[in-house]
Amino acid sequence: MPKSYALIDCNNFYASCERAFRPELKGRPVVVLSNNDGCIIARSNEAKAVGVPMGSPYYKCRGQLKRHRVEVFSSNYALYGDLSARVMGVLTRFCPGVEIYSIDEAFADLTNMPGGADAFARQLKATVETWTTIPVSIGIGPTKTLAKLANRFAKKHPRCRGVFDLTASPAPDLILKWTEIGDVWGIGPRHAKRLRKLGVNNALDFRDLRRDWVQKKMTVTGLHTLLELRGMPCLGFASGPVSKKTIVSSRSFGRPVTRLEDLLEATAQYMTRAAEKLRRQESVASHVLVFLHTNTFKLGEPQYSNAAPIPLPVATQHTPTLIRAAQSGIERIYKEDYAFKKCGVMLSGLEPKNGRWLNFLDLPPNNRPGDAPLMQTVDACNTRWGRDTLKFGASGNDGTWRMKREMCSPRYTTVWEELLEVMAE
């Protein structure tokens, strides 16, 4: 029985979020910057139309943005995360199976939808937009890769009005031919370049290649893409949350950092975030990795980068233990007289908190009876009264290394003090 997968994708998601509480920005060019106001990472259609490039450094296109009177925002993940949850909430309410793929995308299984997938998708799109203000596009295909491809087509062709069902198309090959090879999901810039040299210019050309050749040159991942384009599902569909296998928290600094004390503070702060994510998915970590590096864009300056692995005797989710491990790693690899740009932590060797083998090392003092209730209390307070209501002294107070966010919009939906105010007369 052939499947019908839908890919629901929010249009210009971060830019659309900035408009949610600023309706006067509709029809105006809007861009959103990465952390530290570094690069342009989201653009409204109007910003794309005036030629603002994706991914380029903000300081390089400041003049252009000003000339076109583009509205510029620092990224506001509190807002985007919350609006994402609302969009996903609508999808899970109406679709039988939903796989949340990223902050702005989800797959849904629309096989055997009464009334047909296309009609259902149009209704779904209208509901998401009415309830959240976020515009979405929906592509439907017999595999995830083809649903992605259909989604791109839905976005680019006004006649689709935001929804395109490849399984109901009279000429699916034409849609494949229209899709450039580099725009196929799973084919990145490297493979695209190689393929173009061989005259493989679009999804249709690729689909008709020999499978053993593709497997040899592009490993089984390339083979999966090939088969998916032929309509054979190779990528699994996971409704429900999937636990991460690694958790990373890292940031570039707002200014160059040379002092060990600042690096230790930042490390504690990042580990606090990583450990929160770890507990949220109810895992424990048995391995910590810390890393730091100088600014690789500064070609004239002395460069240094290093990483330190720290195996833990007992897998844990206890923030102070994880902070101590990470800081010991930083002390090991720190060198004086370098201007550091970034550091970070990674947790790996993750296992479910319950349902793993215990050993005698799990006893005190490695695992004290008070540790778990302490972390539960900290998490509960921070959930109820806001992030960092309770925090660890090791992460400091107002370190000047913290990131730059000079054009941040209010956290309209997650912080009481920043709620939208409306005048009624």
Next chain:
DNA sequence: TCTGGGGTCCTAGGACCC
């Protein structure tokens, strides 16, 4: 002055085991 952050999967090669 100013260039993001967080993931996954695959393969090759080294270390180590019997």
Next chain:
DNA sequence: TCTGGGGTCCTAGGACCC
């Protein structure tokens, strides 16, 4: 002149994704 065969685990690096 001559130096096995078969495994596992780990890490680094490449490629891709949002």
